[in-house]
Amino acid sequence: MENSVNGDSLEKLKGLQITSLDDDDEEQEQETMPEELDDYYDDDDDEEEEQESVTLGFLEKPINRWSLLRHLFPSKAGGPPAWLDPVNLPSGRSCLCDICGEQLQFLIQVYAPISEMDSTFHRTLFVFMCPSMKCLLRDQHEQWKRPPESSSRSVKVFSCQLPRSNPFYSSEPPKCNGTDKPSGPGVALCNWCGTWKGYKVCSSCRKAHYCSQKHQVNSFERSFIFLLTNSINAQ
Ligand SMILES: [Zn+2]
Ligand SMILES: [Zn+2]
Ligand SMILES: [Zn+2]
Structure with a gap:
């Protein structure tokens, strides 16, 4: 275009x-x-x-x-x-x-x-x-x-x-x-959607930013499932 x-x-x-x-x-x-x-x-x-x-x-x-x-x-x-x-x-x-x-x-x-x-x-x-x-x-x-x-x-x-x-x-x-x-540089964007401003900083790693509680939860669930499948595969 x-x-x-x-x-x-x-x-x-x-x-x-x-x-x-x-x-x-x-x-x-x-x-x-x-x-x-x-x-x-x-x-x-x-x-x-x-x-x-x-x-x-x-x-x-x-x-x-x-x-x-x-x-x-x-x-x-x-x-x-x-x-x-x-x-x-x-x-x-x-x-x-x-x-x-x-x-x-x-x-x-x-x-x-x-x-x-x-x-x-x-x-x-x-x-x-x-x-x-x-x-x-x-x-x-x-x-x-x-x-x-x-x-x-x-x-x-x-x-x-x-x-x-x-x-x-x-x-x-x-x-x-x-x-x-x-x-x-630009502002930090949400780690989950990559779209909106990352207002919230993850309290455990202090690195990841999120635009909303919901996207922080989504991201947490994704990494949790990833860890879970990895540990199952490793067994
Ligand atoms: Zn977001
Ligand atoms: Zn984190
Ligand atoms: Zn709607």
């Missing part, structure tokens, strides 16, 4: 279509995407309006392991997000599904700078959704009933922008040969 999106194309995201060039397991994920994005952007649209579809890009396997790192300003789907501003992440309730209260899951990010303005020299849009189909359906069916200021959403889009000169990246374009480095 190398082509950037202009400001007015944001509107056209409602017709987003993402197609994979490879015939692989990513296929399943994509099928659900256009609809959810539709729902999000439909808010202030005339429902009767014909929806024209816009192809933003194709999913491809990254050529190099480093090509999806944040200092290469990637567009990517799945895995953890490559936060553009690695310090000021969404926080509090904005990271949660308004319906079930669970952490939202990263879906896709699109690097979409608006080069005419310095403040949007870098700009990325991040799409998150609740993994629960129940929440997505409720969002779809009930969002119309609520006023926008008290909306209850299971799909959220965050926009982040930085000027050319900023504390996190060089003002020169990346060399894209594997030697690029960000100029500033």
Whole structure:
């Protein structure tokens, strides 16, 4: 997805279509995407309006392991997000599904700078959704009933922008040969989801960070099962 999106194309995201060039397991994920994005952007649209579809890009396997790192300003789907501003992440309730209260899951990010303005020299849009189909359906069916200021959403889009000169990246374009480095570090992310800020530090190792109690428990359970299967295998 190398082509950037202009400001007015944001509107056209409602017709987003993402197609994979490879015939692989990513296929399943994509099928659900256009609809959810539709729902999000439909808010202030005339429902009767014909929806024209816009192809933003194709999913491809990254050529190099480093090509999806944040200092290469990637567009990517799945895995953890490559936060553009690695310090000021969404926080509090904005990271949660308004319906079930669970952490939202990263879906896709699109690097979409608006080069005419310095403040949007870098700009990325991040799409998150609740993994629960129940929440997505409720969002779809009930969002119309609520006023926008008290909306209850299971799909959220965050926009982040930085000027050319900023504390996190060089003002020169990346060399894209594997030697690029960000100029500033980011905050510690959750060890479990790799997505949200790791507010909580594990009390036993004092190293692992977690965004929530739930993700700390998930991580603990995973390592417990790992230890258990290892000790069974060793017997
Ligand atoms: Zn939910
Ligand atoms: Zn987490
Ligand atoms: Zn620990």
